[in-house]
Amino acid sequence: MNIVIFGPPGAGKGTQSKFIVKKYNLYQLSTGDLLRNEIKNNSELGTKISSIINSGGLVSDEIVGNLIEKFVSSYEYKNKIIFDGYPRTLIQAKNLNNLLKNYGQKIDVVLKLTVGLETIKKRISERQIQENRSDDSEDIAIKRFQTYDQTTKPVLEYYKKQKLIKEVNGEQKIEEINKEIGDIIDLIEG
Ligand code: AMP
Numbered sequence: 001m002n003i004v005i006f007g008p009p010g011a012g013k014g015t016q017s018k019f020i021v022k023k024y025n026l027y028q029l030s031t032g033d034l035l036r037n038e039i040k041n042n043s044e045l046g047t048k049i050s051s052i053i054n055s056g057g058l059v060s061d062e063i064v065g066n067l068i069e070k071f072v073s074s075y076e077y078k079n080k081i082i083f084d085g086y087p088r089t090l091i092q093a094k095n096l097n098n099l100l101k102n103y104g105q106k107i108d109v110v111l112k113l114t115v116g117l118e119t120i121k122k123r124i125s126e127r128q129i130q131e132n133r134s135d136d137s138e139d140i141a142i143k144r145f146q147t148y149d150q151t152t153k154p155v156l157e158y159y160k161k162q163k164l165i166k167e168v169n170g171e172q173k174i175e176e177i178n179k180e181i182g183d184i185i186d187l188i189e190g
Contacts (some may be wrong), residue, residue, distance in 0.1 A: 001025070001026070001079060001080070001108045001109075001188065001189065002079055002080070002081050002082075002083070002100065002105055002106065002108055003081070003082045003083065003091045003107070003109055003110075003111060003173070003184070003185070004081060004082075004083045004086075004087070004107055004109075004110040004111070004164075005017055005083065005084050005110075005158070006110055006111060006112045006155070006159075006165075007112060007113030007114065007115060007146060008115060008120055008144075008145050008148045008149075009120065009124065009141060009144040009145060010115065010121075010123040010124045010127070010141065010145075011114075011115045011120070011170045012113055012115070012123070012170050013030075014026065014028075014179060015174060016086060016111075016113065016174075016177055016178065016181055017030070017082050017084045019161075020082055020179070020181060021082060021095055022143070023051050023182065024185060025080070026080045026081065026082050026084065027071070027077050027079050027080050028067060028082050029068060029071050029076065029077075029082065029083050029084060030053055030069060030084040030085050030086075031059075031084075031085045031086040031087070031168060032084070032085045032150035033084075033176075033190055034061055034063075034164075035049055035053060035059060035095070035137060036053070036133075039053070039099045045063065047161050049067065049073040051065065051118050051136075053135055054114070054135050054140065054144065055140065055148060056135060056142075056143030056144040056146075056147055056152060057138045057143075058088060058089065058147060061089055061091045061092050061095065061132050064086060064088075064092065065092065065095050067137055068083075068096070068099070069099060071101055072096075072099050072100060072103055072105070078105065083096070083107075084178070086149060087123075087155055088094070088148075088155065088157060089151050089152070089154075089155065092155070093154075093158050093159070094157045094158070096166070100165065106162060107159075108164075108188055109164055109172070109184065109185070109188055110159045110164045110165045110166070111166055111181060111184065112156070112165050112166065112167045112168065113168050113170035113177070114143055114166040114167060114168070114169060114170055115170040115171055116171065117142075117145060119170075119171055120141065120145055121138060121141060121142070124136050124138070124141040124184065125138060125141075125164050127143060128167055143180075150181050157170055166184045168181060
């Protein structure tokens with residue numbers, strides 16, 4: 001099963017992905033983590049993207065597309081991926097569809113975590129203390145939320161047409177969200 005976990009920054013995508021990975025033996029593919037790794041390793045790509053990430057914008061579709069291809073094409077990950085933070089644009093969603101098709105795969109469900117801006121601000125300020133992420137200051141968090149709001153709507157429409165979206169209330173306690181997501185996946189797995 002391949003899953004897309006979808007939602008604004010601070011919605012709990014990473015936390016919930018880790019739960020799903022453990023319970024269902026999947027791999028978490030977080031483009032944000034892959035990009036942060038490039039920055040940490042001071043790679044050529046890392047230097048190129050750090051200012052984009054730190055201003056709350058989006059890295060190009062081509063760059064993130066290249067990053068995920070390695071995983072989708074690998075036998076080890078076949079039908080075992082949870083896409084965390086990808087796709088974020090309509091082009092990325094279409095690219096992902098084509099890429100999966102080329103490797104005889106598809107997306108089985110899109111889990112959409114819904115959270116309001118006030119909760120996001122609170123969670124991101126807590127995360128800043130725990131993880132010290134350079135893009136977790138309040139003003140950049142708001143910018144990232146706006147980026148999400150502007151660029152991701154077409155992605156949702158795209159998946160809505162394919163009837164893949166399952167909405168989950170991301171304002172609930174972590175365990176409650178875990179439970180709701182688990183129920184959705186169990187139903188799909190049958
Ligand atoms: P995340 O950890 O998913 O919140 O991502 C952190 C930052 O990495 C985002 O604010 C973007 O700047 C960049 N990023 C992550 N995933 C993508 C993506 N699919 N497309 C473009 N930029 C991305």
